[in-house]
Each structure stands twice: as structure tokens, then as C-alpha cells.
Amino acid sequence: MKVLFVVNNFYAKGNGLSASARRTVKHLEERGLEVRVLSGKNPENDDLEPYYSLDLYKMPVFDKLVKKQGYVFAKSDKAVVKEAIEWADLIHLEEPFALQMLVARMAKKMHKPCVATYHLHPENLFASVKLDGSFVLNKAAMFTFKTQVFDKCVAIQCPTQNVMDRLNRWHFKAKLYLISNGLPREELKKRKEITEKVKFSDAKYMVTTIGRHSVEKDLITLLKAMEYTKHRDEIQLVFAGRGPKTEDLKKYAQKLVDKGIIKYPPVFKFCTIDELQQLSASSDLYIHLAYIEVEGLSCMEAIQVGLVPIIAEHKYSATSQFALSEMSKFKAKDPKDLAEKIDYWLDDDERRIAESKKYKALKYDYDIESSINDLIDMYKNALLIFNEK
DSSP: OEEEEEOSOTTOTTOHHHHHHHHHHHHHHHTTOEEEEEEEOOTTOSSOOOSEEEOEEOOTTTHHHHHHTTOOEEOOOHHHHHHHHHHOSEEEEOOOSHHHHHHHHHHHHTTOOEEEEOOOOHHHHHGGGTOTTOHHHHHHHHHHHHHHTGGGOSEEEESSHHHHHHHHHTTOSSEEEEOOOOBOHHHHHHHHTOOOOOOSSSOSEEEEEESOOSGGGTTHHHHHHTTTOTTGGGEEEEEEOOOTTHHHHHHHHHHHHHTTSOSSOOEEEOOOHHHHHHHHHHOSEEEEOOSEESOOHHHHHHHTTTOEEEEEEBTEEOGGGGOSSGGGEEETTOHHHHHHHHHHHHHOHHHHHHHHHHHHTOOOTTBHHHHHHHHHHHHHHHHHHHHHO
């Protein structure tokens, strides 16, 4: 089977969607599928380039913001797109943007089947300009994504039940498949074997959050929670990641230090994969604050080493599915509720350690090997359905 992956930038760093696409392509190739990528040029300018390469698109006004989010757009080139579609047996669309709209239209004319993965909500796009609460704008975006991309597909991968439920409410035409994006088994095993710990201070507890520093990740709520937790003088906060809100977060954190609300200055650090593994193994709590999240595998990566999570609950976030108890959930954007949950787990070390063992004992329910099996089955079914039309 020849599968064409269509993604605006396959090599963008600090972008979960691109990282997921790279993992998926690697595992599909290991299963014997022939995979080629239609994508924008590598922004890192190294030797790695997509098979079908497109020039990068500089977005007017918002280009700096887009790049801070770890995102890169590609220019559409009909000649390159046509060549790529002609080669493929099946086209896998990774986003619902202009490039994918063009590919979906041309694929239909050329009688080639498309499938897609639902990686992001419309609210993800508008949160950075504080319009994620605009019902009209988000409804218009979803309608466009649905009609111009997803309804032109035979099948759609839904990483979570939360996503599948939303697409069903919108009456998406394609067949929906519940398939996690998955995590590499070897990486999960490696995390469980880490023994060397890292410390940034002599604080009794290390509380960590991992992810892009953007509006919808809502990292500010963790800083605000420090005003309410009774353990504030014992906590070393670590913000692993970077993004457009990094400087704002640093300024707010410094104010907490200057006012004497917290004793230990929070650490802001963009980590390598190995550093993230070590950080997870060294921390006492993991806080996941995003109120817009399709899956949130960074959370699963953290808890696989036994790190007890506290996860935001919101209608547009599926990540709370990973919580083993109600005390590992808090109301999104509510610093008081978050502080109460932090205190619950830090008040009793034995209770937290016992819960940690439960997380560490979790089976590989989100193993990418299982996801790839399901994805290949989806491909086969999509081809059957398409050929029967």
C-alpha cells in the first residue's frame, strides 16, 4: 500500500502534531507500507526534506505568533500536489487547512481516497488571539473544516472518545475510528527504568508541567494556584517547554517571588526527550492545565513513570481520561480547585506514593504498536469502502 501523508510541516520542532506524524510514518514504514510525505520544506534547513517538498508560507501579520506556537505553513503548489496524488493509493490528511483542502479537491477529481486524523479543535487556532470563546467564529471554522476536508474523506481517526462524540454531534459523513495517536513502547520502557534524579533547588517537592507555553495550555493557572496552596513554600515549580506566553509567565512568576508568595523561583526550561524523561522521573506531581486538548499524550508520557497527575477538566479537553481518581482532576481555569488537589496529594506522602504505584503499573493501553495496527485496518477498510462506491 502506498500512503501519502499531507502535513504543513513534517519537521517542525515543538509541535505535537508534527511529532505524532513523524512517529506514525516511521512505524508504518516498519510494517512494510510505502509512505511518502507532502509537506513544506524543513525549517531547520538540514539534510532531511519531505519527498514532495513545498515552499514555506509566511502568514501576514500573524507569522511571528504562528512560529512561536511551533507551527509552519506550506504554500500550495498544484503541480507538486498532482504528482504526489498520482503516486498514492491512499492519502492521509493530518490537518484541515488550505493545503489539505486543495489535496482533498484534487484527490476527488483524480479518484483517489482520502482519510484524515482529527488533531485539533477550531478553538486551538483562536485561543492565541483570545477568540476561543467566540461561538460564531469557531462554528464557522468547524463548518469549513468539515465540508472542505473531513467530509471529503472516507475515514477519520479520532484520538479520543471526546473527539468522536464531538464529530458525531456535527454529523461528520466519514466513518469514525477511535484510535489513539499512541506512544512508542521503547520510550515508555526507558522512562520506567530511569533512576538518576534531577533537582533545581532544596525544595521538598517538585511540581512539573510539560507543554507549549500558549494561551489554551493555561499555565498561568498553576502560578495563580500558588496563592492558595499551603505547601507553597515547599514547592519547586518547573515549566518544561516554550512558546508565545513564556515571557508573560516568567514575569508573573517573578511577582510571586518578589511578594514572598513562593520561596523558590519557578524554572522555565525547554527540554530534550531525555531531559523530559528524567524530569518526569524526578517530580512529585504533574499538572496538566490545557482546557483545549484533543488527546494530551504528554500527560500519558509523564504518568507512565508513576508521576501522579492533576488534570484540567473541560468539554474541549480529553486528557482527564488518564486520571485514575477524581482527586486527579480539577475544574479548568480554577486555581483554588487546583490548589486543593495539590494539597491533597502533598499532604500525605504515603497516599501519593501508593497512587504513583498504580500509575506505574498501567499497561500500555496507548502503545503506538496497537495504534498502528488499528490505523492499517482503517486504511484497508477505507480502500474497500471507496472501491465499492
